[in-house]
Structure formats: structure tokens, C-alpha cells
Amino acid sequence: MSQLPLRAQLASALGRTAATLSRATGRGDGSVIGGRVGLLLEPDLLRKLAADRRLALVSATNGKTTTTRLITAALRELGDVASNAFGANMPAGHVSALSTNKAAPYAVLEVDEKYLPEVLDTTEAGVVVLMNLSRDQMDRAAEIWLLAQKWRRALDGKPAHVIANCDDPLVTWGASTAARVTWVAGGQRWREDSWCCPECGGPLDRKAADWACRECTFHRPEPNWVLDDEDVIDPRGDRWRLNLKLPGLANRSNAAIALATAEAFGLAPHLALPRLREVTSVAGRYTTVERDGRSLRLLLAKNPAGWLEAFDVSSAERPIILSVNAQGPDGRDTSWLWDVDYRILNGRPVQVTGERRLDLALRLDVAGVPFTLRDSFGQAVASLPPGDIDVIANYTAFQAIRTEFGRAE
Incomplete structure (x- = not known):
């Protein structure tokens, strides 16, 4: 140039x-x-x-x-x-x-x-x-x-x-x-x-x-x-x-x-x-991080369409942690949670955390999906046995997890 x-x-x-x-x-x-x-x-x-x-x-x-x-x-x-x-x-x-x-x-x-x-x-x-x-x-x-x-x-x-x-x-x-x-x-x-x-x-x-x-x-x-x-x-x-x-x-x-x-x-x-074919991770998406014998696969989902795709990638055999915030980059309005069909999670151990965990908990309760509410992401991880775990989080929750567990390209 x-x-x-x-x-x-x-x-x-x-x-x-x-x-x-x-x-x-x-x-x-x-x-x-x-x-x-x-x-x-x-x-x-x-x-x-x-x-x-x-x-x-x-x-x-x-x-x-x-x-x-x-x-x-x-x-x-x-x-x-x-x-x-x-x-x-x-x-x-x-x-x-x-x-x-x-x-x-x-x-x-x-x-x-x-x-x-x-x-x-x-x-x-x-x-x-x-x-x-x-x-x-x-x-x-x-x-x-x-x-x-x-x-x-x-x-x-x-x-x-x-x-x-x-x-x-x-x-x-x-x-x-x-x-x-x-x-x-x-x-x-x-x-x-x-x-x-x-x-x-x-x-x-x-x-x-x-x-x-x-x-x-x-x-x-x-x-x-x-x-x-x-x-x-x-x-x-x-x-x-x-x-x-x-x-x-x-x-x-x-x-x-x-x-x-x-x-x-x-x-x-x-x-x-x-x-x-050389691309394996994108700003932390799809990255797997290790913590105390647990392998956490990180998936980003910020709206109903994104959650649909995250469920497609997520493994039905794994326990799952869901984390939702509502800060500026996420959008303050969490009403979109009601457009997501969470019934696909039935039968999996579900942990719920994030700043707006109560909003998500109500949505799961209405959908008939059993879950456990956790005060922090670290608490949610520690509550699950060693092994493979899927994590779905919206934007600022995802970034907080990456900061705590190590950023990846």
C-alpha cells in the first residue's frame, strides 16, 4: 500500500x-x-x-x-x-x-x-x-x-x-x-x-x-x-x-x-x-481447557440462533455448564432465552451459573429441564466429576471463563 x-x-x-x-x-x-x-x-x-x-x-x-x-x-x-x-x-x-x-x-x-x-x-x-x-x-x-x-x-x-x-x-x-x-x-x-x-x-x-x-x-x-x-x-x-x-x-x-x-x-x-483445515479454534471458541482432571470444551452462544448451533456441536454424553450474563456487550435484555428450546438438554447433568443465572434457571424450570444452580463458574466445575464437560456461555460470560482458565487463539 x-x-x-x-x-x-x-x-x-x-x-x-x-x-x-x-x-x-x-x-x-x-x-x-x-x-x-x-x-x-x-x-x-x-x-x-x-x-x-x-x-x-x-x-x-x-x-x-x-x-x-x-x-x-x-x-x-x-x-x-x-x-x-x-x-x-x-x-x-x-x-x-x-x-x-x-x-x-x-x-x-x-x-x-x-x-x-x-x-x-x-x-x-x-x-x-x-x-x-x-x-x-x-x-x-x-x-x-x-x-x-x-x-x-x-x-x-x-x-x-x-x-x-x-x-x-x-x-x-x-x-x-x-x-x-x-x-x-x-x-x-x-x-x-x-x-x-x-x-x-x-x-x-x-x-x-x-x-x-x-x-x-x-x-x-x-x-x-x-x-x-x-x-x-x-x-x-x-x-x-x-x-x-x-x-x-x-x-x-x-x-x-x-x-x-x-x-x-x-x-x-x-x-x-x-x-x-488448519483452523482449530477461533478466539477461544471450540477450545478445550484442562482443570483438575476435567476437560472443558468452550462454546459461545449469544442469541437463539447461536444456541441452536451450540447444541448441534455439544455432546449428549457430557455434563454441561450454562453461563449467561447481561452486560453491555451481551445486551441487557434476556427475554431471548424464551426463544431457545432447552428441552434438548433433558437427561444431562446441567449446571447453571453467570450473573443472570436466575433468568436462565426460570427458563429451564418452565421447560422441565432439571438443573443445579451455582454461584460461580468455578463452583460449577468443581461440582462435576473429572472427565469431559461442555460449556455454553454468552459473550461476557465466555470472556470471563477464558480469562480464568487461559486464553486461546
């Missing part, structure tokens, strides 16, 4: 210094404070740092951190890649990521759904990846059809190449104004937020993966890429067996999106796929 102007160089350097101090003093990983300092000194720093790079923006309600990591892994076949690997997905985090790796010719940035229009306008990214939309943090974000509408407006008239999941009607609607779209049939297990047509409000008829509005012409586009169980079928009809180390259907969907995105950058599937 071209040389930054002097003011931008100074802002970038001071931001990196702030990030280093944050890490050294144990206040955080520096991925936000460094960007805030840089933007304070040079408000246009993100635009300047993004210039002359081949850049992809990745946005969704669920899976954007994992998909960002997978795309980043694939593109390293082409060269150095800057990325916000730990999920700082607003402009300050983007500045930190790009500032940390100023020379990288490629960049992949996870973007909060609400911030996508602003970040796209600022960076003029060449590729935009859109995967799913479902209700999440309703006290902070708008209704999801409003987010999809903002995506439509942001993409209208932009030259960006969009990679979009055509199985999600809201994503399809949000992406449909783009100049160029590659459609991926990545699946949509959580459908409770997409039974109505976003174009006219009519009912959607859904048959297997296909969907169409009963009252207007809005329908599922023909996919270019298709996830078929363990395989991905590319636009030429070739099958690629995934064989990922990351577990679950959701991650196979993420990988299908990543392969399509890699090809948008000119990287063929046979070169991208080995890179995807």
Missing part, C-alpha cells in the same frame, strides 16, 4: 503504543483502545489505512468471527493479511487491525451488522460477505429487517462484489441491490425471524432449502456455491470434501462462504481448502 500521510503515520503509531500499553497493564488486548487513540488524532485514519488494499468486510449476526478467521487463513496463500482476529468489529477495532499490519496487501475485517454501511462507505471494500440475520441485542440494535434495509441502501450503486447466503431471505433482500452477487447455499437452521417477505410483508413458503413469497416475485436465487452435507459444490459442479477441524454444520456453512470469498480474490478451492 502507498505511504501514509505524516499525520496518519503519527496517529497509527500512537494507537499501536496505546494498544501495547493496554496489553502490558492487563487492561485488555488493545484491539479497541489503539483504534480509538488513532481516530482521535486522525478521524479519517480508517479510510487512509484501507486505501490500496484488497479488502473484504464480513457481517452477520452469527459466525462472522469464525468466517473472518477462515477467509483470512485462506488468503494467506496469496500473501500477508491484516484482520481483526479477536472480534473488535467496529471502526476502532478496524483501525487497530489495519494499523498493526500496515504493509499487508490483503485485509479481512469482521464488521458489526449495524456498522456495515458506514465501514463500507469509508473503506470502499471490494468484497462484502453477508451470511445471516437474526434478532440479537434488541436493546442496542434495530429490528433486523431495518438492518437489511440499511444493507440494501449501502450496497446500491457500490461496485463491491457481494458473497451472500441465499438461504436467508433477509440476507438475500439486503444483498439484492449489489452490482454483483455470488450466491451461496449455506443453509439456515434458525428460521423464526424469516417467515415473512421483506419485500412486501407476505408469507414465505418454505420447502426444504427453497423459499418464495406467496404474494410477490421475491424468491430464493439460484446458488452458485452449495453446501451439501460434508461437501461444497463449486460453480463448475466440482465437489470439495471439507474435512474441517472446526465442528458442526454452522462451521461447514462458514467454510462454504469462505471458499466462495477466496475465489472472489482469485484463489482456487484446491489452494484455499488446506488452509481452512
Whole structure:
């Protein structure tokens, strides 16, 4: 990329210094404070740092951190890649990521759904990846059809190449104004937020993966890429067996999106796929940590769609610890717990902890799922016998567990 102007160089350097101090003093990983300092000194720093790079923006309600990591892994076949690997997905985090790796010719940035229009306008990214939309943090974000509408407006008239999941009607609607779209049939297990047509409000008829509005012409586009169980079928009809180390259907969907995105950058599937197979953990997700003879597998779930995917990965033979908070990053409103079908946990030893453990306890009681309430996560762990344990936690609860039991990449 071209040389930054002097003011931008100074802002970038001071931001990196702030990030280093944050890490050294144990206040955080520096991925936000460094960007805030840089933007304070040079408000246009993100635009300047993004210039002359081949850049992809990745946005969704669920899976954007994992998909960002997978795309980043694939593109390293082409060269150095800057990325916000730990999920700082607003402009300050983007500045930190790009500032940390100023020379990288490629960049992949996870973007909060609400911030996508602003970040796209600022960076003029060449590729935009859109995967799913479902209700999440309703006290902070708008209704999801409003987010999809903002995506439509942001993409209208932009030259960006969009990679979009055509199985999600809201994503399809949000992406449909783009100049160029590659459609991926990545699946949509959580459908409770997409039974109505976003174009006219009519009912959607859904048959297997296909969907169409009963009252207007809005329908599922023909996919270019298709996830078929363990395989991905590319636009030429070739099958690629995934064989990922990351577990679950959701991650196979993420990988299908990543392969399509890699090809948008000119990287063929046979070169991208080995890179995807090297990814074993994403910001602590799916990591196993050891404590006193117990192996704890950490799963993140922050909304009903995420809990559905976590249950898919979780093992029915293992006891399970559930931990829920309601701090700012989680959203203060825990009413979404009532949209999760917890009956799948029947028959397993269930431990409940977290700041909002009583909210979760009431939900489990109504669902008829036996559980034991614990005052702390450590107490929950100690109460279970040595062996394998699954842990499902929402965002700040998950981060607290990682801090206590050791952070993993």
C-alpha cells in the first residue's frame, strides 16, 4: 500500500503504543483502545489505512468471527493479511487491525451488522460477505429487517462484489441491490425471524432449502456455491470434501462462504481448502481447557440462533455448564432465552451459573429441564466429576471463563 500521510503515520503509531500499553497493564488486548487513540488524532485514519488494499468486510449476526478467521487463513496463500482476529468489529477495532499490519496487501475485517454501511462507505471494500440475520441485542440494535434495509441502501450503486447466503431471505433482500452477487447455499437452521417477505410483508413458503413469497416475485436465487452435507459444490459442479477441524454444520456453512470469498480474490478451492483445515479454534471458541482432571470444551452462544448451533456441536454424553450474563456487550435484555428450546438438554447433568443465572434457571424450570444452580463458574466445575464437560456461555460470560482458565487463539 502507498505511504501514509505524516499525520496518519503519527496517529497509527500512537494507537499501536496505546494498544501495547493496554496489553502490558492487563487492561485488555488493545484491539479497541489503539483504534480509538488513532481516530482521535486522525478521524479519517480508517479510510487512509484501507486505501490500496484488497479488502473484504464480513457481517452477520452469527459466525462472522469464525468466517473472518477462515477467509483470512485462506488468503494467506496469496500473501500477508491484516484482520481483526479477536472480534473488535467496529471502526476502532478496524483501525487497530489495519494499523498493526500496515504493509499487508490483503485485509479481512469482521464488521458489526449495524456498522456495515458506514465501514463500507469509508473503506470502499471490494468484497462484502453477508451470511445471516437474526434478532440479537434488541436493546442496542434495530429490528433486523431495518438492518437489511440499511444493507440494501449501502450496497446500491457500490461496485463491491457481494458473497451472500441465499438461504436467508433477509440476507438475500439486503444483498439484492449489489452490482454483483455470488450466491451461496449455506443453509439456515434458525428460521423464526424469516417467515415473512421483506419485500412486501407476505408469507414465505418454505420447502426444504427453497423459499418464495406467496404474494410477490421475491424468491430464493439460484446458488452458485452449495453446501451439501460434508461437501461444497463449486460453480463448475466440482465437489470439495471439507474435512474441517472446526465442528458442526454452522462451521461447514462458514467454510462454504469462505471458499466462495477466496475465489472472489482469485484463489482456487484446491489452494484455499488446506488452509481452512488448519483452523482449530477461533478466539477461544471450540477450545478445550484442562482443570483438575476435567476437560472443558468452550462454546459461545449469544442469541437463539447461536444456541441452536451450540447444541448441534455439544455432546449428549457430557455434563454441561450454562453461563449467561447481561452486560453491555451481551445486551441487557434476556427475554431471548424464551426463544431457545432447552428441552434438548433433558437427561444431562446441567449446571447453571453467570450473573443472570436466575433468568436462565426460570427458563429451564418452565421447560422441565432439571438443573443445579451455582454461584460461580468455578463452583460449577468443581461440582462435576473429572472427565469431559461442555460449556455454553454468552459473550461476557465466555470472556470471563477464558480469562480464568487461559486464553486461546
